[in-house]
Amino acid sequence: MIRALFICFLTIFSGTSVGAAPVPYALDVKDSEVVFFYTLGGRENRGAFSVRNASTMIDLQDVRRSSLDVTISTNSVRAGDPFVTLALKGPELLATGKHPEARFVSKRVFPTDLGVRIAGDLTLKGITLPVTLNALFQRRANAPTDNSELILQVTGAVPRASFGVTGFPDLVGDMITLRFVVHLVRE
Incomplete structure (x- = not known):
């Protein structure tokens, strides 16, 4: 599986023209979300947020010139249990009434053997801290040579208390383990 993802990554980043510049990609809101995993009572649980908007510039020739700015609506949080969802929105956790958005803004993107790393600032509950996330660009399965639609899978972890x-x-x-799945369409 990792080998297949790596080959997909290499395929995306090869075959582009020399001198290419960052290209803007629009967010496909209906297919994009931020999934998070947390431990509750010793068991792993899943929750999700809707992605409100994203500003994305991708340079497939030189990923270091790419950028990502993703905003989520914290009030869109949902967990499998309605009581957990209500608690997540409350003042002890996300305080969604006072902090209706969370945002990740990249500061630096650099290639790795299995994708890219994105270093940036995450703002949650009014606190902004640097985080580094792992990412993989993929094409849609039905368009293996077309860069007009991309899926950006971003993973990482953050300490909630911070x-x-x-x-x-x-x-x-x-x-808290994060997984952004952002579907992008070239503008």
Whole structure:
């Protein structure tokens, strides 16, 4: 699987013209979301946010010239249990009434053996901290040579307490695993 993803990554970043510049990509809102995983009572659980908007510039010739700016609506948070969803929106956790958005803005993108790393600032609950995420650009399965539509899969982890999300420490683990799935269409 990793080999197949790496080959897909190499295919995307080869065959582009020399001197290419960053190209703007628009967000496909209906297919994009931020998924997160957290430990509750010792068991892993899943939640998700809707992506509100994204500003994305991608240079397939030199990914270092790419940038990503993603905003989510914290009030869109949903978990499998309605009580957990309500708690997530409350003041002990996300305080969505006071902090209706979270945002990630890239500062630096650089290639790795299996994709790219994106270093940037994550703002959550009014606190902005640097984070580094791993990413993989993929084409849609039905368009293996077409760069007009891309899927950006971003993964990483953040300590929730660092962002002031400190409620229920005896029940909920500190590390939150993130997975952004952003569907992009070349403008």
